[in-house]
Amino acid sequence: MADLIYQKIIESLKKEIDKGSFPDMRLPDERSLAENYHVSRSSIKRALGNMSEQGIIFKKRGAGTFVNPLYLKQDSYFNYSGKNLGITDSFKANGQKPGIKVLSFDVIRPDEELRDNLFLNKGEFVYAFKRLRLLDDVPFMIETGYIPIKLAPELSEKVASESVFNYVESELGKEVNKTYLTISAQPSDEEGQKLLNLTKTEPVGIMEGIFFLNDGTPFEFSTMKLHYKYFKYDSFVDLDR
Amino acid sequence: MADLIYQKIIESLKKEIDKGSFPDMRLPDERSLAENYHVSRSSIKRALGNMSEQGIIFKKRGAGTFVNPLYLKQDSYFNYSGKNLGITDSFKANGQKPGIKVLSFDVIRPDEELRDNLFLNKGEFVYAFKRLRLLDDVPFMIETGYIPIKLAPELSEKVASESVFNYVESELGKEVNKTYLTISAQPSDEEGQKLLNLTKTEPVGIMEGIFFLNDGTPFEFSTMKLHYKYFKYDSFVDLDR
DNA sequence: TTATTATATTGGGTCGGTCCAATTTCAAGA
DNA sequence: TCTTGAAATTGGACCGACCCAATATAATAA
Structure with missing residues (x-):
């Protein structure tokens, strides 16, 4: 559990929201929250x-602070509290057994790109590996990864x-917690059709990052080719920044 | 131009980075920055x-603060400083003439979903419209939108x-600046093949939000079906939060 | 009653300070 | 030379204050 104040506030407020403590969709003002939680307004603002x-x-x-009504619908996006970028972990929560x-x-010797x-x-080598990922023994993704040997x-x-x-x-005491992703789609190639059990008209989703x-x-x-039925990416975009 | 301190700091630092003022990829420490910019450390931290x-x-x-080397490659993602979620605007910068x-x-009377x-x-109505979007007179996207009549x-x-x-x-003095997006892919249907000039094996990207x-x-x-060649979504994910 | 205006409410930005934790630096010791 | 450990560096969290801007509310005037 988090021992940071603003994180505890977040947890607490989320619970309150779920519990329905704010029937008018409106949270108390920041100053009151600060007083009730016995913390500074800065921490409330941060939360x-x-x-x-x-x-x-x-x-x-x-005006005030209001609950996003969509949040109450418990959409998949809001339920995903990913602690790890690894696919293995992010799908585990879904109740399905992942396989590799x-x-x-x-x-190999990496090309220039x-x-x-x-x-x-030039002259540095990388591990190159290709993996087929499964969910409940059903293949859903082909992953091609490259990792510098000097790093692992x-x-x-x-x-x-x-x-x-x-x-x-x-083992290395390091953490992978940021990624730059490019998402796209393509017709399935022969490999995809074979490994992912796709017809010629069925596409793959690409997540490259x-x-x-x-x-x-x-x-x-890493380049990940996903069976299109397993390909879904949720995102909340805020342009005020 | 922004008149907020932390935004000016951001602009300035970005320029310094582009200019190559930090050849070792390392920015000055926060306390020095605060002193040199004559602002508080809080503002530096915010920036x-x-x-x-x-x-x-x-x-x-x-250790310090370091430039993401990827940023210097000037990848498309970092160059996109979208000020508007409208597709019309976001593609304009690309030099191509958008059409609708x-x-x-x-x-129509909206269904429950x-x-x-x-x-x-129940009983409230929505505008329902379908639009074909073009770039340099080439169709690339079919958009289906629903807007409550009471809002517009x-x-x-x-x-x-x-x-x-x-x-x-x-006209309404309101601003649309947040969106909850779900991204996926599908085989093209008849309509898509016809309007977007796709073959049966070519898919569409779906952006629904x-x-x-x-x-x-x-x-x-809105549900947007994009020609797969125009379908690309960039995203930077940070799990420390 | 309605429109206007003043006032209170509420989130936004900034300051400058304290203490802490992770990391690096470097001097002392083996 | 290498290792150990103290000290300095650097970002992280938090506080509580100040003033401002956008909005809402209440008071006032038409």
Whole structure:
């Protein structure tokens, strides 16, 4: 559990919202909240600002703070409190058993584009692996990943068959918690049709991205081809910033 | 131009980064920045926190603040400083001439799901319109939109043929600046193949979402089917929050 | 009753301070 | 030379204050 004040406020307010403590969709003003929680207004502001970014509430100067009615519908987006970017973990919560089948595992010389994306110099090598991911034994995603050997010298096919990110965290003491994603779609190619059990008219969703360590080091470049029925990305966009 | 301190700091720091003032990828520490800019450390923290959320920089306690090397590559994501959620505007910057063809424009009785999404009571009506959007006269997107009549009583087919959001802003004095998006992909249906000039094996990208006014009122429910070649969504995800 | 105007409410931005935790730096010791 | 550990550096959290801007409410005037 979080021991930070503003995080505790967030948890508490979320519970209150779920409980229906604000039937008019309106939260108490910041000054009252500060008083009731015995914290400074700054901390309340921080909590509310955070919740606003997540789309849980709307703030309007002069008027007050209001619950996003969509939040009460308990849409999937709001329920997702991802603690890990690893696919293994994010799907576990869904009640389905994830599986991994390693299709290939090599060490290769990256081409220029890949070197660019991972900020490598000429002469540095990367692990290249392709994995098929399953949910309840049904394949839904082909993942191609590249990781610089210097960042994970002990990486092995066995590690790849489990969770790479868990390995990084527990063995290397580093954390992958930021990613720059590009999302698109394409017709399925032969490989996709075969591995993901798709017809020619059925497409794949593409999630391509660079995963970063805490300190900003690019750790992995990954291309994920998803069966279109499993391809869904939720996002709350706020242009006031 | 922004007259807020932290926004000016952001602009300034971005310029310095672009200019290459930090050859070691490292920004000055917060206390020095505060002194040099003659502002409080709080404002610096706010600016840096904001830039961190945007993925421009990485902060690491005890170590310092560093430029995301990806930012220097000037990837499309970082260059997009969208001031409007309207598609018309966001593509304009790309140098291409956007066009709109209204396929239908009606007033209908929303079904339950739509009422749910727009938070309407039984008996309230919505405008329903379908538009084909073009870039340099090439169709790339079919958009189906629903707007409660009570929120935009004067909406007309003519308005729909231009920019709805511009109309809202200039005529109604309201602003649409938040949206909850769900992104997915599907095989193209007959309509898509015809209007977007797709073959049977070519898919469409789906962007479905609710657009909100400043005060949290759901303003429009929209489903956008995009030609897969024009379908691209960039996103920077930070799990530390 | 209605329209206008003053007042109170409410979130926004900024300041400058305190203490803390993660990391780096560097000097002392083996 | 290498290791250990103290000290300095640096970002993180929090406080409580100030004034401002947008909005809502109540009082006033037409």
